[in-house]
Structure formats: C-alpha cells, structure tokens
Amino acid sequence: MANSPLLPVGTGFLVGTIWGFVFEKTKVYIPEIVQDQMAMGNFLMMKVFLAGMGSSMLGFAALDAFAGNGKGAYRRPEPPLSLGSWRYGGNLLGGALMGIGMSLGGTCPGTAFVQLAAGLSSAPYAIAGGLAGALLFGYTHAPLRANVTNYLLPGEKKTLDQLLGLPYRLFAVAAGSALIAASFSLDWLTGPWKRELANVVAFSAGSSASSAASGSAAASGLLGAAAWPPQAFCVLFVLQILTMLVVRDVIGCSSAYCTAAVCLADTVDSQRRQRAPYLDTFRTATNPFAVFQACMVTGVFLGAYLSASLSDPHALLLGRADSISPLSAFFSGLFIVVGARLADGCPSGHGFSGMGHLAVSSLATVAAMFAGGMAFIQVLRRLP
Numbered sequence: 001m002a003n004s005p006l007l008p009v010g011t012g013f014l015v016g017t018i019w020g021f022v023f024e025k026t027k028v029y030i031p032e033i034v035q036d037q038m039a040m041g042n043f044l045m046m047k048v049f050l051a052g053m054g055s056s057m058l059g060f061a062a063l064d065a066f067a068g069n070g071k072g073a074y075r076r077p078e079p080p081l082s083l084g085s086w087r088y089g090g091n092l093l094g095g096a097l098m099g100i101g102m103s104l105g106g107t108c109p110g111t112a113f114v115q116l117a118a119g120l121s122s123a124p125y126a127i128a129g130g131l132a133g134a135l136l137f138g139y140t141h142a143p144l145r146a147n148v149t150n151y152l153l154p155g156e157k158k159t160l161d162q163l164l165g166l167p168y169r170l171f172a173v174a175a176g177s178a179l180i181a182a183s184f185s186l187d188w189l190t191g192p193w194k195r196e197l198a199n200v201v202a203f204s205a206g207s208s209a210s211s212a213a214s215g216s217a218a219a220s221g222l223l224g225a226a227a228w229p230p231q232a233f234c235v236l237f238v239l240q241i242l243t244m245l246v247v248r249d250v251i252g253c254s255s256a257y258c259t260a261a262v263c264l265a266d267t268v269d270s271q272r273r274q275r276a277p278y279l280d281t282f283r284t285a286t287n288p289f290a291v292f293q294a295c296m297v298t299g300v301f302l303g304a305y306l307s308a309s310l311s312d313p314h315a316l317l318l319g320r321a322d323s324i325s326p327l328s329a330f331f332s333g334l335f336i337v338v339g340a341r342l343a344d345g346c347p348s349g350h351g352f353s354g355m356g357h358l359a360v361s362s363l364a365t366v367a368a369m370f371a372g373g374m375a376f377i378q379v380l381r382r383l384p
Contacts, residue, residue: 008292011246015239016299019251020114022235023300024307025228029114031106031122031324032200038103038373039381043190044197047183047230049351054179055237056356061172063241074244075168077359078344079154088364090152094343095350095368097335102347102369103377105129105324105332109346110253112333113297117304122329129333130254134261134279136334137341141278152342158360172358183231193229224310236352247292250356252349253300254340256293258282339369 023029028048036042063074083089102108107115107126115123145151161171187193236251243251262279265272273280284290324332340346343365345354351369354362 005288005291007246008288009295011242012292012295013299013302015243015251016296016301017303017306018235018299019110019239019296020117020300020303020305021307022228022232022303023110023114024118024304025225026230026232027197027201027227028230029107029111029118029120029304030200031115031120033197034102034106034108034111035377036200038099038370038377040374042196042200043186044193044200044230047186047193048233050179050183050186051231052233052236052352053355054176054183055234056240056352057172057176057179057358059237059240060244060356061169061176062237063244064172065169067245074248075159075357076244076250076353077157077159077357078350078354078361079157080361080364081152081342081344082150082155083152084149087155088361089150091343091361091365092368094339094341095365096372097339097342098347098365099339099369099371099373100376101332101335101339103373103380104335105329107324107329107332108253108336108348109257109333109340110297110300110348113253113301114304117301118308120324122324122326125326125329126324126333129330129335130257130337131260131264131333132330133334133337134254134257134341135265135276137338138258138261138265138276138279141276152344160358160360160363163360168358175358176356180231180234194227197227223307226311236356240353240356243292247289249289249292250349250353251296252346252353253293253297254337254346254349255282255290256297257337258341259284259290259294 026044026048027033028045033042033044037045060074067074080088081090081094083093086092098108105122105126107122109130112123112126112130116127159168160175161168164171190196240251243249258279259282262272262276262282265276265279269275281287282290284294336346340349343350343361345362345365347366347369350359350362350365355366
C-alpha cells in the first residue's frame with residue numbers, strides 16, 4: 001500500500017466510477033439477465049464474465065512482466081479455505097451460496113449498487129440483506145471456528161500454472177486471450193448481444209436505445225448510448241493494474257459490506273469486539289484496503305448513476321427486469337455476502353481477480369457458484 005492515505009481514497013473512487021459506468025452500460029445489472037444466465041437462456045452475463053476474466057489475466061501478466069520483474073510480486077492468489085475434512089469446503093459452500101443468491105435475486109455485492117443507481121426498486125433490499133449477511137457472518141464466525149473442525153482454515157496457495165507446470169505469463173496470456181476470444185465467439189454461437197438484450201428489456205420507439213438495438217447509429221454518442229457490448233468489461237485490464245499498483249490488492253466488493261457492518265455494530269453493541277472480533281479486520285481506521293473498497297463501491301454507484309443519467313431516461317422499459325420481490329432481494333443479498341465471506345471473495349473478487357491470478361481456489365469457487373445457481377434456478381422456476 002502506498003504511504004499517502006489519499007491514494008486508496010482517490011484510486012477507489014476512480015476505479016469504482018469507471019467500473020460502475022461500464023457496468024451500467026453493459027446492462028448485466030438487470031436481474032433477469034443474471035437469472036437467465038443461470039438458466040442458460042441468455043449469455044450476456046457469460047460474455048461479460050469471460051471478457052472480465054480474460055482481461056484481468058492479461059492485466060496481471062503485463063504487470064508481472066513490466067513492474068514485477070517476473071518474480072510474482074504482484075500475484076495475489078487466494079488460499080483454499082477448508083471445512084472439516086474438505087480442503088476447499090469454504091470455497092465450495094460459499095460459491096454455491098453465492099450462486100443461489102444470484103439466482104434468487106439477480107444481484108451480487110457490486111451489482112446491487114449499480115441497480116440502486118439505475119433505480120431498481122429491489123436494490124435497497126438487496127443491500128440491506130448484504131449488510132445483514134455481513135453481521136450474521138461476523139457474529140457467528142468465532143463460535144463456529146471454536147466448534148467446527150478446520151473452519152475456514154487457509155491451505156497452501158495453488159495456481160493453475162503451477163499445477164500444469166507451465167510458465168505463468170505464457171499461460172496467463174494464452175488463457176486470457178482465449179477467454180476474450182470466447183466472449184466474442186458467443187455472439188456468434190448464442191446470438192448478437194443486442195438481440196439478447198432486446199429479449200430481456202424493451203426499448204421505447206425512437207430512443208437512442210432503440211437505435212442501438214437495431215444496429216443503427218445512436219444519436220447521443222458513445223457516452224450517452226443506452227447500452228455497450230459486454231466486451232467493454234475488458235476495461236478491467238487497466239483497472240486491475242491500477243488497483244494492484246496503488247493498493248497492492250485486487251478488485252472486489254463484498255468486504256465493503258463488512259466495513260459497513262462493523263461501523264453499525266460498533267454503534268449499537270458495546271461488546272462487539274468480544275462478540276464479533278472477525279469484523280475488526282474491516283475497520284477503515286486500521287485497514288487501508290477497507291478504505292479503498294468503501295470508496296470503490298461508492299464510485300460504482302456514482303459511475304452507474306452518471307451512465308444512466310447520460311442515457312435517454314425513457315429508453316429502457318424494464319418490465320420483468322424490476323420484478324424481484326423485496327423478500328427475494330433481501331435473502332439474495334444475505335446469501336451472497338455470507339457465501340462471499342465463506343469463500344473470502346465475491347463473484348467479482350474470485351471470478352475476475354482470483355481467476356485473473358489463476359488461483360485454484362477461485363476456480364473451485366466460481367465452478368460452485370455456477371453449479372449452485374444453475375441448480376437453484378431450476379427449482380425456483382418450477383415453484384407455483
């Protein structure tokens with residue numbers, strides 16, 4: 001971490017604002033897009049995921065080559081977290097809970113702030129559920145650690161390049177390039193992104209969004225366009241490098257909920273340090289990264305709000321995209337943040353940053369996330 005206390009603040013706002021702007025433009029904050037991805041009916045989220053994952057791999061490889069002297073100084077793979085005799089138990093259970101939450105409410109820790117900026121009525125409930133999840137995890141962490149064998153015990157860090165015996169940068173560049181190519185290829189295999197977006201939301205006639213969906217030029221220009229292609233998430237190439245250089249950590253959002261939780265708990269519970277010592281890690285007074293994440297999620301909201309404000313306010317007719325009930329949104333946020341704490345990383349933290357470092361623990365978490373989400377959406381859509 002750089003010495004100046006203003007650097008994590010400024011970097012957090014900058015990274016968050018750019019990311020939030022792109023997040024809103026790609027429209028993957030719309031709950032139905034997330035849910036349809038888990039049902040394998042819409043691949044906009046997968047296109048974003050592949051682009052973000054691949055560009056993160058390329059960014060970290062470039063950083064290692066040009067700033068790390070090839071010595072791995074900027075690599076931050078997460079260790080596996082065990083539960084009982086399961087070496088990756090925390091990752092698998094946490095990932096599955098995150099997938100269930102994503103299918104239930106179509107959100108995740110960072111997405112909820114984009115949804116709030118875009119005016120989705122479910123967003124405040126999802127954020128409240130995330131805060132409740134952070135409090136629940138914080139207050140149960142010590143008792144569970146005392147009573148559950150190997151509760152979230154960190155193991156030895158493993159990366160895919162190590163397991164395969166391949167040079168890190170060569171593997172990261174090849175894999176990252178292949179993932180970005182796969183993101184573009186999905187446009188051919190599953191249909192153009194504009195058509196997939198139009199299947200979820202309606203565009204008002206004559207709006208810039210309608211023009212974008214039909215493939216004609218948008219009158220409002222690039223920044224005012226209603227939607228951007230999912231490959232815009234390749235901006236993570238730059239954002240990951242910037243974050244690692246300044247903060248010496250990676251992009252993720254779930255820790256911000258723990259920072260809010262410790263602020264709230266310290267206000268209402270004088271015994272919080274004895275009852276929930278886990279939350280001490282997330283106090284902004286002692287952890288510069290907590291400052292960075294708090295500023296970043298604020299920036300995500302501001303960037304998404306700016307993007308939505310520049311677009312035609314009547315362009316998108318969300319319809320079912322804003323149909324998540326308050327109860328579903330609340331428990332969605334709760335499951336996702338509890339899962340993120342169990343796995344020590346949210347969908348962005350593991351899916352973009354962890355996979356960007358080729359961490360085996362992140363691969364296990366992401367696989368469990370999609371498995372849990374895909375299984376739960378099938379159950380959810382069969383309910384009366």
